[in-house]
Structure formats: structure tokens, C-alpha cells
Amino acid sequence: MKTRRPRADPGRRARRWLIAGYRLGVLAAVFLCLHRVHVSRMERRSGDLDPAQVLAQVQSFLPAAATIGSPSGDDRLLPVLDAAGEPVGWVAQTFPESGPITGYAGPSNLLVVFDNDRRVAGVGLVGSADTAGHVAKVMADGGFVNQWTSRSQASLGAPSEPVIVSGASQTSEAMARGLAARFGASGMDRWFPEGIDLETIRPCFPAAAGVQGTRVVAADGRMLGTVLRSVDMGVAVRGFQGIQDVLVCLDPEEKTIVGVFLAGSRDNPPYTRDVGDALKFEAPFAGMPVADVAALETGSTVMVSGASRTAEAVEDTVKEMLRRHFAPPLAPPDPFGWREAIALSWIVAGLVIGLGPLRGRPRVRAGFAVVSVVAGGLWLGLMTGQDQWIKSAMRGSVAGVAIPLLALTAAAIVIPAIFGKNVYCSQLCPHGAAQQWMGKLTTRRIALPRKLHRVLLAMPWTTLGALWLLAFLGLSIPFADAEPFEVWSTGFIAMVPVAIFLAGLALATVLPQAYCHYGCPTGAVLKFLTSAPGRWTRRDAIAGGVVLIAWLTRIFA
Numbered sequence: 001m002k003t004r005r006p007r008a009d010p011g012r013r014a015r016r017w018l019i020a021g022y023r024l025g026v027l028a029a030v031f032l033c034l035h036r037v038h039v040s041r042m043e044r045r046s047g048d049l050d051p052a053q054v055l056a057q058v059q060s061f062l063p064a065a066a067t068i069g070s071p072s073g074d075d076r077l078l079p080v081l082d083a084a085g086e087p088v089g090w091v092a093q094t095f096p097e098s099g100p101i102t103g104y105a106g107p108s109n110l111l112v113v114f115d116n117d118r119r120v121a122g123v124g125l126v127g128s129a130d131t132a133g134h135v136a137k138v139m140a141d142g143g144f145v146n147q148w149t150s151r152s153q154a155s156l157g158a159p160s161e162p163v164i165v166s167g168a169s170q171t172s173e174a175m176a177r178g179l180a181a182r183f184g185a186s187g188m189d190r191w192f193p194e195g196i197d198l199e200t201i202r203p204c205f206p207a208a209a210g211v212q213g214t215r216v217v218a219a220d221g222r223m224l225g226t227v228l229r230s231v232d233m234g235v236a237v238r239g240f241q242g243i244q245d246v247l248v249c250l251d252p253e254e255k256t257i258v259g260v261f262l263a264g265s266r267d268n269p270p271y272t273r274d275v276g277d278a279l280k281f282e283a284p285f286a287g288m289p290v291a292d293v294a295a296l297e298t299g300s301t302v303m304v305s306g307a308s309r310t311a312e313a314v315e316d317t318v319k320e321m322l323r324r325h326f327a328p329p330l331a332p333p334d335p336f337g338w339r340e341a342i343a344l345s346w347i348v349a350g351l352v353i354g355l356g357p358l359r360g361r362p363r364v365r366a367g368f369a370v371v372s373v374v375a376g377g378l379w380l381g382l383m384t385g386q387d388q389w390i391k392s393a394m395r396g397s398v399a400g401v402a403i404p405l406l407a408l409t410a411a412a413i414v415i416p417a418i419f420g421k422n423v424y425c426s427q428l429c430p431h432g433a434a435q436q437w438m439g440k441l442t443t444r445r446i447a448l449p450r451k452l453h454r455v456l457l458a459m460p461w462t463t464l465g466a467l468w469l470l471a472f473l474g475l476s477i478p479f480a481d482a483e484p485f486e487v488w489s490t491g492f493i494a495m496v497p498v499a500i501f502l503a504g505l506a507l508a509t510v511l512p513q514a515y516c517h518y519g520c521p522t523g524a525v526l527k528f529l530t531s532a533p534g535r536w537t538r539r540d541a542i543a544g545g546v547v548l549i550a551w552l553t554r555i556f557a
């Protein structure tokens, strides 16, 4: 006679799902909180102005200045206060907006000091990655640094023709662009913002009516040829003082160069003019087969006496542009090869064993532990841990994480919450499996005193709490050092993980799964997800409370 399976209690099932959802939600809330804290810390860091560093400069423009306060508004201006705490002006730096705007060799961070009416009292320097000589020359130029004096804060973001310092034009223009960018101007990091002027390429394509991408077309849509633009291709060869905006025109078959032109330049104007004229009137590249360009010797084609550096930069730019244009497209990296397929098969096999009837068979478990150690650990080096979790939380993304590691992490976190079974620890984790086998080496066992056992049981939670607290505080320690997992992929390199690795395996011979019980922070999280499925426990209340505190301190920080 067939026996009927008792029907699952729907209330119990719902409770189970609710608790599983709550626990995963707690985890997600911690991840999200760390991400938000990290992002706002990064934003603050890039916009921080050290008052102690700039106070003397501020005082040179506002003699009554005694201290600098904290930023109060969206425009991130810091109040400047006198000895009585009364405001006497405002101060700002041009970073982070000026960061992407490179002068001769790097970006500069200017200090802009305002009076109480928010009119510029003076401009100074916070720091620069540009060449020291150029920076000194620019900052010593009164015409440059005083060009903003008395202008209102609101007018600084309006595009205008800045005063440029001759002999340091690139550096001074980058500084001026950076200042405009800081106060709202857009596109300041594009040195050649205009499109291709048809008149420039008309000598090569008299019937040109437009440019579509790199195709030059006539009024009736006929393709006349190709035009390549260096700034669009990211080719920036520096001449005497700056880069050029080079146009290379090709015939419709793209076999021959029909002309090369300078559409713009950040180089020394006389050199630019001479080289531009040579390209236009002497047309040294015209008729040259594309195939021959790669073999050209630098300095052999554009001959302009007195402007050789600029001319050579144009030659190198043309060579690089053609190399990139005709380079075969890179084959996309194979995101899924046989190694990944084996890794996923191992994970699936572990899940099948851990969730199915084979779970209770000691021989299957012991056999699969060998697979996990050899394939998952020694060969693939696949393990999920706090370093990976914390870094993904900070980034707010799992992009770039290899698919097998992603699948392993998902299996480790989601399966315990849903099925109440910690399959990762019981079947997949190579370090757990290695401890299993170490435990078989001897029959000798030691029993820890009850008190010590209780104290040690708190270790994984303490380590977990400490790691995440340090991450929340922004202290960049090597989180991977707190666990032994990295040793499986990198070998015996870092001292602390190696010590944890060896000590854990040695202890496992007399204390079964010693590291799992008394050391592993990742195991602690998985235990929290697995424990008492469908039942609200003290741990749930504590975890919820901790997350609430994390979010509240984030809001009030």
C-alpha cells in the first residue's frame, strides 16, 4: 500500500522563505551600506582641501583670515573666518574637475579665493603634476593669475578666451580650463572640440559634402574616400610643446594616402604654422601607399627646418593612426573556456551531492573532498572569502569577477538561505575539504576545555566584525591576509595567510575542522544563513541591529 507524503505546512514554508529573504536582505543591506560609505569617502577625498596647507596663501589675499571652515553648500566652497569667527570670504580648489585636464605633463589644482561678495580675490596653487618649470613660470605671470580677479563666482564657468602664458601655453591653458571646469564649464578636457572642417580636406576631396564617421561623401551620397582624425583615435604624439590634431585622407580603396593636414595644434604656433603649410603645399604624404608608411623612418618625410620636433611628431602620429586603422580587430577574449566549464561542473556536482540523497554517504563525501582539494583548490584556486566580498561591496559591482567564482559565491550565499544547507562548506570549500582529510591522518583527538571552546567560537565573528569595521572606516588593510584562502591560488607568499593555512591544517589533525569552527569569518556568515531555517533566532535580531547601526552611522556621519 502506498503511503502518502505529509503535505508541507504552507505557513511554515512561508515563514521559511521570509526568514531566508530577511537574512539575504541583511547581507545585501551591509554590502550596499559599505558601497555608499566607500563612494562618499572617495568623493570627499577627491574634493578635500587641506586648510592648513592653504591658509597662508588665503591670508595673502584676505589678510583677516584666521581659519577655514567646512564646506556648507553644493558648490563646495569653504568659508574663510577671521579670529572672531566672522566670515571674511570663501575658498575653493579646482580639483577634482581639473583632474582630467592635462597640461604639458599633468593636471594642476588651483586655489581660488573669494571675498565676502563671492568675487575672486586671488588665485594660487594647491599642487600640480605638470613640469615644475612650466608651473613656476605660469604662477609668476601676473597677467595670468590676475585674469580672474574681481570676477564673480557665477561668471567663472562661462567659456571665454583665457590669458595664456607664452612658453608655457599648454600648462597655463590647462589651468584656465580646469578653473572653468570647476565652476561649471563643460567639455574643458577636449582640446579640439570642433568637428572636421570640410575646407581643410577639400584639396583631397573637392566634391566633399559631408563626413559620416570616417567616410567622406559627396552631395549625392557617393563615397569619396576616408578621413582619419588623430584625436578621435586617441593618438596624441607630443611635438615641441604639445599634441596636434592630424587628419589623414585615404583614397576610396584605402590603399593610398591622398593628403595629410593639421586641423589644430597645441604646439608652438610658429612651428605649427610651418609644418601645417608644408603638409598643405608640399603634400609629402600624397600618393604614398599605405603599406609603405610603417617602414618610414622618422624625420624623412616632413622636412621643416627649425620645426623638426613638430614635424616628426606629425610623422609618428600618421604612422600610429594607420597602424591602428588597419590593425586586425582583436579577437574578443573567450569568457568561457574549458577551464571554466570544468569549474562549473565541479560546482554543480557539489550542489547535487550536497542537496541530494548522496549527501549522507561518507565515502562520496570523502571522495568529493579529494576532487575539491585537487580541482577546486590546487588547480583552479577557487574560493570565496571576505577579501572578495568586501572589495565587491566597495565597488558596488561584481563586474570583472570570473564566472566560476561568481557562481561559487552565489552558491555559497544563496543555497544556505534557501535550502538551509551549507553546501559550500560541506562539499565545495577546498580548505574545508583539506581539513577533512587532515582529520583522517590520526585517530587522536583533543577536547578543549568548555570555557576555551566558547571563547574560541566567538573568534570567527570577531574577525568578521573587525574586517568589516575596518572596511567601513576606510582603512585599507589587505583583507585577504585574514583568511588562508589566497595561499591556494598564490602559494606560500604572504606570511599571515600562510601561517593561518598551516596552523589550521595542523590543528585539524587533532581538532576536527579546527579552522572552520574557531577561525573562519566566511564560514560564520554561511552558518548564520543556514542556522535554524524558518526560525527567528537571536543572531537574526543581532544582525538586523548591526545593519541598522551601520546605516544610521552612515547617515549621521
Ligand code: SF4
Residues within 6 Å of the ligand: 424, 425, 426, 429, 430, 431, 432, 433, 515, 516, 517, 520, 521, 522, 523, 524
Ligand atoms: S568554514 Fe571556512 S574554511 Fe571551513 S569550509 Fe567553510 S568557508 Fe571553508
